[in-house]
Amino acid sequence: MPMDKKKVKLRLENISQSYVVNNEVRDAVSNVSIDVYDNEFLVILGPGHCGKSVLLNIIGGLEKPVEGNKYIDGVKFTGSDKRIGMVFQRLALMPWKTVMGNVEFGPRLAGVDKATRRKIAQKYIDLVGLKGFEKAYPHQLSGGMKQRVGIARAYANSPEILLMDEPFGQLDAQTRIVMEEEIQRIWQQEKRTIIFVTNNIEEAVYLGDRIILLSKCPARVKQIYEINLPRPRNTMDPEFLRIRREVSENTDLAL
């Protein structure tokens, strides 16, 4: 299916962000325009500290851009929006809440009654493979399990767009591979528009329908790759390796 026939879910238009550091203006994001299609798995790839997280925070409404507009389904919006959920880079669970308490947090704030929100939370706890751990506290879980809770929590808010900010960046290599397979399975079972930020090229090629490659600071769109390999992808496949090399050669080195 050609991309131009797909429905645009989220549109970013000329987004720029700057900060003042030591009396100097530093541009973090410069004039970024991106169309994200409905239910696509979009990976934003870029070197460390290039403004990827800033871009994601802007989409999620945690930061206000200096310039630019955001649209969902063609309608402009500002700030945070209930249709956008977020999975965070650092393990962001509330240590005083159980797995269930963490996952049902969003629906609870939204005033969903207990029986309904329990049902929603249970559905996503099951989906991420944590059945039986509902009553465990975060410090009793491994890193991978905690990030599963983070994913379930984001899903429980029933967002249309899911932002993931290097969600596996702090996991060990093996767990990371397992979680990459898992996020793919979860997404295929419960399709959402995912915007996944990473600095790991292999992860990007493994997960993305498309990869948007950002330049080093300030972040600009450098190149867009479409990955048409069937899923689940084989990281040893010659075509996979070819794309990986191509992306790799085009990636700016981080400082």
Place this chain on the structure above:
Amino acid sequence: MAQNTKTRSNQNNERIALIQKQRKRTQVQNTMLAASGILGFILIWQIAAVSGLVNSRYIAKPLEIVNLFIVKLTDPNPDGAVLGVNVMSSLAVSLSGFGLAVLIGVPLGLFMGWYRGFDSFMRPIFEIIRPIPPVSWIPLTIVWLGIGLKAKAIIVFFAAFVPCLINSYTGIKQTSEVLINVAKTCGASNFTIFRKVGIPSAMTLTFAGIKVAIGNAWATLVAAEMLAASSGLGYMILMGRQFGRVDLVILGIVVIGAIGLVISKLIDMLENKVLGWKKL
């Protein structure tokens, strides 16, 4: 297969029993160590008193203290009140001052830590009050309120208020930015984030502050009672000194220690309830 699962669950139960047994043994050991620590201390005390190592005018034997404790339960001499009345009088002062300090100090600290404008407004007043030693309020409170419960409760309040406020302030300031962002992306308002994320995050330090506060409350109470009181444990100790009754002084100290222990255990229990998730 079924048999296999069964043996597995049997092994599992055995393992759990073993771990529980080991845990129990450590508990018993700890209790015994604690008991022998206290016994050892009393023994050294007894030896010091009996051997004449310390002049008997300055020290009483442990058994004499026990004896005096029983006598003091019914005998109001020489300070004018039986032990129970003294204890109740001290408890009334310290708990009302301490309770007020927690009720006012903790919410104030939480609000100041969360709302910047409120912080700017309150901070100068607090910073002026903070370094004043609580005991230095005594002359003023005597003039204002006499030597009754209110005067002493206010002094205790000043002593307990500061750690309550500072700790809950610092605690809520340390709320993780990521958790705040999580709540934001869930659509929470600032006040909801304050309640659902800020306050729970602050609880660990708040409880540490409350524990410091109860210690301060007791310390100041005794000082206040020594200067302005007609009953209470501090008053009893003061009278003991004036009548040259070392045993009465020591009894007062021991009772204060024991009550302090009970109160801090009660706070521990409350803490376990609120912060129980840490222990699991």
